[in-house]
Structure formats: structure tokens, C-alpha cells
């Protein structure tokens with residue numbers, strides 16, 4: 001199982017971190033060990049002093065494929081949820097400054113959180129999907145799938161030019177503006193429309 005993540009897929013978020021708006025999807029990966037298993041506590045990583053949440057829509061791949069066209073792409077995922085791409089922002093800033101890869105900031109154990117899966121229906125994709133994140137009951141991030149620079153189908157087509165897609169692979173499709181720091185004791189809740197998908201305490 002592979003975990004793909006899209007960086008800078010919302011203009012407002014790219015700008016809040018001072019990044020250029022990309023002309024093709026920015027793709028990075030997390031290993032399987034990055035996935036927080038259900039009913040497992042999430043601990044603040046000891047190597048960071050600036051842990052950021054990034055709420056994202058996550059797709060689950062249901063069909064093996066390579067060189068998938070945009071037109072075919074919607075057949076390759078059948079489940080969606082809201083998740084968190086946890087980021088050690090202090091480490092990422094240091095790596096970015098040095099032009100080094102991001103894994104130590106992004107791909108560590110338990111850095112990928114998933115909500116409850118929802119089956120994807122054609123109706124769900126016909127209008128923009130609203131998702132959001134609350135920290136201690138206060139809304140800190142809100143996103144609309146129609147604000148993505150690269151749509152689900154464009155992302156899948158692009159990824160499949162480089163990597164084979166396999167059943168069970170996950171795609172974190174990028175975070176909207178409003179990323180921020182979290183501390184021990186914070187309670188993060190992810191929402192797909194009005195439906196709560198996860199509730200996570202930082203231990």
C-alpha cells in the first residue's frame with residue numbers, strides 16, 4: 001500500500017506558506033508505517049517543536065492501473081474521507097531551506113490520519129465537497145474541492161504516469177488555507193460536509 005500526498009493544491013495555502021503556485025501537481029509519499037491505525041493514540045512527535053495539522057480530502061484507490069486518463073480516473077477510487085497530513089513544520093522549513101527531501105517532516109510514523117470511509121457515489125462528485133477541521137471546537141480550516149488547482153481526476157492521471165496505482169493506495173489531495181500549530185491536549189475534529197469523520201486528541 002502506498003500513500004500519495006499532493007502539496008500546494010490550494011492557491012490560498014500555497015501563498016500562506018510563501019510557495020509558488022505549481023504548474024503541475026506536487027507529489028510526495030508517506031510509507032505504510034505513517035498510517036495511524038484505528039483506536040491508536042496520536043502522540044506529539046518528540047523531534048518537532050512545531051507540529052501542524054493539514055486537513056485534506058483523502059481518496060482510496062479501488063482498481064490497479066497505470067497511465068490512467070483523466071476521463072477514466074473516476075473509476076479508480078470508490079471511497080473518500082477527511083484526514084490529516086501531519087507536518088513537522090520546523091523540520092520542513094529547515095529541509096526546504098537546504099533543498100532537501102521532506103520525508104523527515106512529513107512521512108514519520110502515525111503522521112497520516114484517516115476518518116471514516118464513505119462510499120463515493122456519482123452524486124457526491126457532481127457538486128463541490130465542503131470539508132473542515134475544528135481544533136478545540138473552533139473551526140480552523142475549511143475547504144471546497146472545487147478550489148483545488150488539480151482535480152481528483154487530474155491528480156490520479158498525473159500520479160499514474162509515474163507510479164502504478166494499486167488497490168488500497170491512498171491519495172491525500174492537499175490542504176486548504178488555515179494550517180496551523182497544534183499542541184498536546186488539542187482535540188482535532190474533521191468534517192465531511194456536516195458529518196464528523198474523526199475526533200483525535202494530541203497526546
Ligand code: ZN
Nearest residue numbers: 054085174175
Ligand atoms: Zn498536505
